[in-house]
Amino acid sequence: MLIAQHKKETNIAEYILYMWQIEDVIRSNNFDLSRIDEAIIQKFNVEKDTQYEIKLWYQNLIExxxxxxxxxxxxxxxxxKYTNELNNLHNSLLTTIQDAEYQNAYHKAKDDIKVLIIKSGGEAHNEIEACLIGLYGFLMLKLKQAEISEATKSAMNSFSTLIALLVDRYNKLLKGELHLSKEKSN
Known part of the structure; x- marks a missing residue:
């Protein structure tokens, strides 16, 4: 809960990945709040009131x-909802807003995104979700200390660059600082 709140305010992509991890933690504990309490919540070095709030947060997520x-x-x-918001912004940055830096990063990642969409077997509903699925899978491989190919590392680097730019533009959009390009290429 504490980490999720911070990530939601500072980096929406990290928030999404964190929440996917929380969903997996809930699943791996068979939706059992007492197991989650024992394995995770009690290990937080916070006041009892905050621990109670965290437990309530997990209970709400389970429900x-x-x-x-x-x-x-x-x-x-x-x-x-946030994944879809990011994908909508992604499409706008490529077309309406025509952000040249973002377009360049996208063109570097585009082929890897298409490959991952195909490999996901329909799990990735859009390009940004594909990038996030790739980054989440990459994180899981690293946690398992699995061997990771150079091609995968390269693809994840391009996804990471694209998502970092997207999050920057998302934050600017929320602050009212995102503007249309002065030059149009279409």
Missing amino acids: QMMKEGVIEKGHLSSVS
């Missing part, structure tokens, strides 16, 4: 996941 039917796979609608 939401069950209600939305994302028990075995999938993501909470409240998290997917």
Whole structure:
């Protein structure tokens, strides 16, 4: 809860990835709040009131996941909303806004994105979700200390660059600082 709040305010992509990880933690603990409390919540070095708030947060997530039917796979609608917002901004940066720096980063990542969309077997509903799925999978491989190919590292580097620019533009949009390009290429 504490980490999620901070990430949501500072880096929406990290928030999405963090929430995907939380969903997986809930699944791996079989939606059992007492197991999550023992394994995770009690290890937070915070006041009892804050621990109670964290436990309540997990309980709400468990209930939401069950209600939305994302028990075995999938993501909470409240998290997917941000993925869709990022994808809408992504499309605008490429077309309406015509952000040259962003367009350049996209062209470097485009082929790897297309490959990942195909490999995801329909799990990735758009290009930004594909990048996030790739980055999440990369994180899981690193945590498992699995061997990672140079091609995968290169693709993840291009995804990371693209997502970092997208988050920057997202933050500017929220502050009212994102502007249309003066030059149009279409």
